[in-house]
Amino acid sequence: MMKSPFARSGRRARRALALALAVATVASLAACGSSNDSASGGEVELRFLFPEYSAKTTPLMKTVVDDFNAANKGEIKVNLETAPWDKMHDKLAVSMGSDQAPDVFGYATRWISEFAGLKQLAPLDDVLTSDFREGFNQKVLEAGVYEGKTYGLPVAVSARLLFYRTDVLEKAGLSAPKTWDDLMEAATETANPPELYGLGVPASGIEVDTFFNYFLYNNGGDILDSDGKSMLSEPESVEALEFLTDLVKSGGSQPEPSGFTREQVIENFKAGQLAMYPTGPWLTAMIKADNPSLEFDAVPFPTNDGKEQQTVSVTDSLGMSASGAHQAEAWKFIEFMYQPKYRQVFDETEGMLPELNAVAESAYYQTPEYKPFIDALSTAKFQPQHPKFEQIQQIETVAIQKALSGLASPQEALDEATAKIDKL
Amino acid sequence: MPRSEPLVGLLFILPTVVLVGVIVFYPIVETALMSFSTVNSLAQREGFAGLANYEALLSDTVFLRVLAQTVFWTVAVVGITTVVSIPVALALNLNFRGRRLARALLIVPWAASLMINAIIWRWILDGQHSIINGTLMRLHLIDQPIIWLGSEQTAWAAIILVGILVSIPFTSFSLLAGLQSVPSELYEAAMVDGAGFWASFWHVTLPLMRPVLIVTTLLNVIYVFNSFPIPWVLTQGSPAYRTDILVTYIYKRAFAEGQFGPAAAMAMLIFVLLLAFSLTFSHITKERAKVGIK
Numbered sequence: 001m002m003k004s005p006f007a008r009s010g011r012r013a014r015r016a017l018a019l020a021l022a023v024a025t026v027a028s029l030a031a032c033g034s035s036n037d038s039a040s041g042g043e044v045e046l047r048f049l050f051p052e053y054s055a056k057t058t059p060l061m062k063t064v065v066d067d068f069n070a071a072n073k074g075e076i077k078v079n080l081e082t083a084p085w086d087k088m089h090d091k092l093a094v095s096m097g098s099d100q101a102p103d104v105f106g107y108a109t110r111w112i113s114e115f116a117g118l119k120q121l122a123p124l125d126d127v128l129t130s131d132f133r134e135g136f137n138q139k140v141l142e143a144g145v146y147e148g149k150t151y152g153l154p155v156a157v158s159a160r161l162l163f164y165r166t167d168v169l170e171k172a173g174l175s176a177p178k179t180w181d182d183l184m185e186a187a188t189e190t191a192n193p194p195e196l197y198g199l200g201v202p203a204s205g206i207e208v209d210t211f212f213n214y215f216l217y218n219n220g221g222d223i224l225d226s227d228g229k230s231m232l233s234e235p236e237s238v239e240a241l242e243f244l245t246d247l248v249k250s251g252g253s254q255p256e257p258s259g260f261t262r263e264q265v266i267e268n269f270k271a272g273q274l275a276m277y278p279t280g281p282w283l284t285a286m287i288k289a290d291n292p293s294l295e296f297d298a299v300p301f302p303t304n305d306g307k308e309q310q311t312v313s314v315t316d317s318l319g320m321s322a323s324g325a326h327q328a329e330a331w332k333f334i335e336f337m338y339q340p341k342y343r344q345v346f347d348e349t350e351g352m353l354p355e356l357n358a359v360a361e362s363a364y365y366q367t368p369e370y371k372p373f374i375d376a377l378s379t380a381k382f383q384p385q386h387p388k389f390e391q392i393q394q395i396e397t398v399a400i401q402k403a404l405s406g407l408a409s410p411q412e413a414l415d416e417a418t419a420k421i422d423k424l
Numbered sequence: 425m426p427r428s429e430p431l432v433g434l435l436f437i438l439p440t441v442v443l444v445g446v447i448v449f450y451p452i453v454e455t456a457l458m459s460f461s462t463v464n465s466l467a468q469r470e471g472f473a474g475l476a477n478y479e480a481l482l483s484d485t486v487f488l489r490v491l492a493q494t495v496f497w498t499v500a501v502v503g504i505t506t507v508v509s510i511p512v513a514l515a516l517n518l519n520f521r522g523r524r525l526a527r528a529l530l531i532v533p534w535a536a537s538l539m540i541n542a543i544i545w546r547w548i549l550d551g552q553h554s555i556i557n558g559t560l561m562r563l564h565l566i567d568q569p570i571i572w573l574g575s576e577q578t579a580w581a582a583i584i585l586v587g588i589l590v591s592i593p594f595t596s597f598s599l600l601a602g603l604q605s606v607p608s609e610l611y612e613a614a615m616v617d618g619a620g621f622w623a624s625f626w627h628v629t630l631p632l633m634r635p636v637l638i639v640t641t642l643l644n645v646i647y648v649f650n651s652f653p654i655p656w657v658l659t660q661g662s663p664a665y666r667t668d669i670l671v672t673y674i675y676k677r678a679f680a681e682g683q684f685g686p687a688a689a690m691a692m693l694i695f696v697l698l699l700a701f702s703l704t705f706s707h708i709t710k711e712r713a714k715v716g717i718k
Contacts, residue, residue: 090679097466114465114682194552194561194569204573204662258663259551259574268552390465391681398664405575405663 044326046078046333049102051085053156053350058082060346068336076329096120101321103330106155109317112146113385122320123149127331140355143315143382152317153334154355158280159376160214160312161298168275176299180243183302187252190275200269200277201253203404205261209396210312214278215240217310217381218303223392224384230421232396232414241410245403258405281373282351300376313380353377388424395420452695458688465682477689486665487690494649494669501587502644505595512592513599534593542657545586549573576666579659583667586654595640602636638709646698670694
């Protein structure tokens with residue numbers, strides 16, 4: 001057999017090629033890690049992370065960012081990143097943990113104590129001018145203060161009112177509930193299962209604790225005292241959970257609330273399958289879009305006879321990273337964002353309440369649909385600041401689920417919650 | 425020349441080794457370190473905690489309950505899936521008109537992501553106006569909608585049912601592949617020996633499918649034990665952890681509560697449990713296979 005004169009060199013060439021390929025693969029893999037360090041000539045780049053409230057959030061914020069970038073061409077360039085709301089905590093925690101926090105970001109106001117405690121949030125008091133400060137609803141601005149320092153400016157303000165079907169209550173000969181007795185009556189009288197249930201009670205998924213807080217606050221109860229100890233075993237709290245459990249047992253809601261999430265209950269109300277459900281102003285916008293013929297109104301949540309009315313209110317905040325290298329530029333961007341024209345479009349589109357007085361006074365927010373929400377902000381009660389509030393929410397949620405599904409009595413469930421909270 | 429041969433080989437597997445190292449081993453090492461540390465809510469390790477995170481697990485009654493629930497869920501889903509998939513595979517192995525279509529249809533739910541499957545089921549099982557409730561009510565089988573996800577028992581039934589339905593495609597396809605490798609001569613020989621359907625199933629099909637059954641069971645146990653989307657989307661553990669499995673509980677502890685230390689300890693425990701299971705399972709089945717050959 002004749003050996004090819006090229007055999008040896010051919011094999012060698014092939015091997016060399018293979019080697020080169022292998023090296024190239026490894027090299028290109030290694031190159032993946034280090035690309036975007038080079039800044040483009042003197043321009044400061046900022047990262048801005050904002051939560052998605054709806055599908056419209058990203059285009060809305062993109063307009064603001066584009067305007068800002070155009071006005072500061074060659075000096076500052078803001079890069080917008082958005083993330084689904086329920087991924088925000090993970091995303092922020094992970095980026096802060098690896099020293100890559102965005103320069104400016106939106107977050108839930110209740111996270112301030114956690115993030116400020118970990119020295120991740122820049123206090124804003126030094127840069128907040130009194131003119132700028134005065135543009136805000138002062139009560140709402142207070143929500144972002146922790147241990148005497150302002151860490152967050154309000155965005156996405158909401159106040160929760162009790163939505164009810166005017167036609168359904170009218171047919172039952174009832175007016176809008178003011179007391180818990182009214183509420184119980186309206187919930188049980190209007191029920192016509194399975195087509196119509198009284199009060200929507202979601203006990204699965206997110207905001208189970210917030211839902212219970214409507215009852216807790218309007219019975220003079222609270223989650224934590226000023227020392228951060230649980231108040232959930234106090235008589236007011238137990239009475240509130242007993243009332244809610246009784247309402248479910250008396251047929252005032254869907255049976256077995258553990259099978260319903262907030263999203264489902266909102267769908268049910270929109271579809272006309274619920275007489276009442278407490279939530280934020282966005283429901284108005286949703287009903288207008290999806291079922292405009294639904295007759296409804298919203299009133300402050302009923303109180304247990306004679307107790308002070310409290311409106312559950314939630315704000316998100318906008319803040320700056322404490323470790324950001326360009327805080328002056330970041331603040332410039334924040335000031336730019338808080339021009340009434342931008343906040344007006346944002347608040348209207350997302351169904352939020354205005355944080356700026358100028359927006360609150362606009363014709364849009366003085367209509368009968370929105371005026372009650374703006375007025376309700378005067379009795380607003382915001383979420384408490386506690387570094388472990390997320391855990392407290394989880395504990396409260398479990399207690400409510402246990403009581404509502406009959407796994408424990410309200411007293412037992414709340415005693416257990418108190419024991420857990422006080423051990424944190 | 426021959427001496428550099430292994431070097432070239434190494435270079436070829438290097439990218440894979442680097443990738444596997446970064447994507448698989450680094451997280452395992454990090455989780456292991458976390459499980460022995462105090463960890464803040466940003467998932468940063470702050471100091472050595474010894475066995476504190478593991479000790480906390482033993483006194484956590486929720487953890488023990490959820491562990492039992494996870495075992496129950498895994499056994500139920502994998503067991504029923506396997507039993508159901510065998511006849512499905514046998515049927516698809518028959519020669520009938522539309523067999524290709526039937527095979528294609530079976531693969532569809534497998535192609536959609538588990539998350540999407542789970543979300544669709546969430547609405548199918550909705551307590552007020554779902555397809556299932558509507559159908560049952562129109563047939564007058566029930567007069568009130570059943571709130572499937574509302575109580576522990578019906579929620580588990582629903583979660584397991586969905587778990588089985590999404591596991592059947594993979595399992596029956598693997599079994600089908602196993603069936604196709606059984607030579608038809610064996611069945612002919614069995615027939616000549618007077619074996620009926622059951623006898624040839626029992627003495628020819630099952631023994632020859634054993635290797636495939638072993639692999640699918642092992643993979644299914646690992647998948648199902650760690651299946652996050654179905655329980656999470658359907659109930660999020662409601663009411664009060666009664667429908668959680670370990671992975672959803674770990675997620676809650678880590679990302680809802682910021683308790684990364686105990687969560688990492690649980691993750692390590694799962695890792696060790698599944699590793700031990702895989703080794704024992706393959707050891708036992710290997711022994712039995714050897715005995716079978718004799």
